[in-house]
Amino acid sequence: MKFYDRTAEMEELERIHDLSAGTMHMTVIVGRRRVGKTRLVEEFVGKRPHIYFFVSRKSSPMLLEDFSEAIREFFGTSPHFTRWDDLFEYIFVHSGGQMVLAIDEFQNFRYSAPEVFSILQKAYDRHKERGGVHIIALGSYISMMTKIFQDSKEPLFGRATEIMHLRELTARTVFSITSDMGFSPEEGMELYSVFGGLPKYYVMLDEQGLKGAKVPEILKKSFFSDFPLLRDEVKSMLVEDFGANYSVPFSILEAIAHGYGRFTEISDKTGIKRESLSKYIQTLRDDFGLITAISPVTKDRRSKSTRYRISDNLIDFWFRFVFSQSSLIETGNFDAALARALASLPAFVSARFEDVVRDSVRKKLGYEITGSWWSRTGEEIDVLALSRGKREALFGEVKWRNRKIACKALEDLKRKAELTGLGGSKKRYLMVSKSGFTEKCIEQMDDEGVIHWGLNDVLSLL
Numbered sequence: 001m002k003f004y005d006r007t008a009e010m011e012e013l014e015r016i017h018d019l020s021a022g023t024m025h026m027t028v029i030v031g032r033r034r035v036g037k038t039r040l041v042e043e044f045v046g047k048r049p050h051i052y053f054f055v056s057r058k059s060s061p062m063l064l065e066d067f068s069e070a071i072r073e074f075f076g077t078s079p080h081f082t083r084w085d086d087l088f089e090y091i092f093v094h095s096g097g098q099m100v101l102a103i104d105e106f107q108n109f110r111y112s113a114p115e116v117f118s119i120l121q122k123a124y125d126r127h128k129e130r131g132g133v134h135i136i137a138l139g140s141y142i143s144m145m146t147k148i149f150q151d152s153k154e155p156l157f158g159r160a161t162e163i164m165h166l167r168e169l170t171a172r173t174v175f176s177i178t179s180d181m182g183f184s185p186e187e188g189m190e191l192y193s194v195f196g197g198l199p200k201y202y203v204m205l206d207e208q209g210l211k212g213a214k215v216p217e218i219l220k221k222s223f224f225s226d227f228p229l230l231r232d233e234v235k236s237m238l239v240e241d242f243g244a245n246y247s248v249p250f251s252i253l254e255a256i257a258h259g260y261g262r263f264t265e266i267s268d269k270t271g272i273k274r275e276s277l278s279k280y281i282q283t284l285r286d287d288f289g290l291i292t293a294i295s296p297v298t299k300d301r302r303s304k305s306t307r308y309r310i311s312d313n314l315i316d317f318w319f320r321f322v323f324s325q326s327s328l329i330e331t332g333n334f335d336a337a338l339a340r341a342l343a344s345l346p347a348f349v350s351a352r353f354e355d356v357v358r359d360s361v362r363k364k365l366g367y368e369i370t371g372s373w374w375s376r377t378g379e380e381i382d383v384l385a386l387s388r389g390k391r392e393a394l395f396g397e398v399k400w401r402n403r404k405i406a407c408k409a410l411e412d413l414k415r416k417a418e419l420t421g422l423g424g425s426k427k428r429y430l431m432v433s434k435s436g437f438t439e440k441c442i443e444q445m446d447d448e449g450v451i452h453w454g455l456n457d458v459l460s461l462l
Helices: 007-019 037-045 060-075 084-094 106-112 116-130 142-150 171-180 185-195 199-207 215-223 233-242 247-257 263-270 274-287 313-330 334-364 408-417 439-448 455-461
Strands: 025-030 050-054 099-104 133-139 162-165 291-294 307-310 369-374 380-386 392-399 426-433 451-453
Touching: 007 025, 007 037, 007 133, 007 162, 025 037, 025 142, 037 050, 037 099, 037 133, 050 060, 060 084, 084 116, 106 133, 106 142, 116 133, 133 142, 142 162, 142 274, 171 185, 171 199, 171 334, 185 199, 185 215, 185 313, 185 334, 185 455, 215 313, 215 334, 233 247, 233 313, 247 263, 247 274, 247 307, 247 313, 263 274, 274 291, 307 313, 313 334, 334 369, 334 380, 334 392, 334 426, 334 455, 380 408, 392 408, 408 426, 408 439, 426 439, 439 451, 451 455
Parallel strands: 025 133, 025 162, 050 099, 099 133, 392 426, 426 451
Antiparallel strands: 291 307, 369 380, 380 392
16 A cells, blocks of 8 residues: 655654764654554665664564674674674664664563663764764654653663654545545545554555455454454554553453543442552553543633543454453354444444544634533533634534434534533534534524534545
8 A cells, every 4th residue: 555644754754864974863753553653664764775673572682683684684794793782883883874773662672682772872972973874763662762762861861863753644644545445435434433543454454455345344354253354453462562461451441442431430440449540541641642631621720520532543442342242252243243333333433523523623713722521410512612712612513423413403502502601702603414414404504604514524624
């Protein structure tokens, strides 16, 4: 599949690479697994001279031998290295012109060969003025990578020219991908809800002959069949991250996936004591970037209305529809498990569609603050956007349904807007519906100056 987007990242890599002709430079790329870090570097190096290392969690001597083999392949011949000092010394001295040294899953040196950090630092400092080498360190353990390069107590502190946080592909890019693959806008939204902005999974659809296939077929082949493409994908990734003690993080993620988003709800659902839960929440949020804390737009400092949600669409889908149906799946009742997933899929997609709409509002309507709102009594507003100083507020309702929306939904939105405490703001209203609106509702919205968008309108705004 062709390479999409990442224009800014490629330009920055090019800029730093040009600088490395005079002095050595180091670029750090961090991002969650499957976000496309390795593919980005592969596209960047292209035909440039480069050595690629992958840091496995194995013994230091075995890892050193793997790296030695990569060096022999690059230079044609090289000594047999028994010390990391000699390996880096050899690369920096014999580069013979501009080259890239890419080291993937760099943080794994912490487990396999922690001495490498100070060894690399000393060799880098000693040969920096020689130039010719552009080191690119890639890592998926975000907090550890940040500590390695930004903690003043670490050997490599201050050596990175750039720390690049690679995000998921935007919804706009994903819809370009799904459109190119023959999916309708509605199918594109459903696929984005499941796979998010992680390019690997769209490559998978391409390679598995699933371009233009119906979404139920894709879900069946991915999760609910005898030979699933992705059923163990999430578990394998997370077990590698969490190790043998993965049961507690799994319980927290499953609870959040099923809508238990408040701290107290998570504690009650999982049985984890609050003092222990705080530590796990912080780890999932800050170390792995797996959950995000969200609050109502109008939240004040004393409010306790924060909710947690899973940041990764695929992980959210897996805990909601795959992990929770392990009994059905393990006994081979794939059709029943798939049917349950499809029955709840519209509600799952709806939440992601709301995210896309909020992004469109943020980018196209000029509001400084954009989010959602909810009350303790269960009232919710899908989109609440505020101008600076709260002089104007936009209230939005988003519907992912297979029927046209009548004006009752608009009247209900107006009622909820009065509960937000924004009575002093000028009020505007936005109605969004996948399937459009009744003629009477369109007439009323036009008369009242209400903004109304369909699915194609949202996608075109992106």
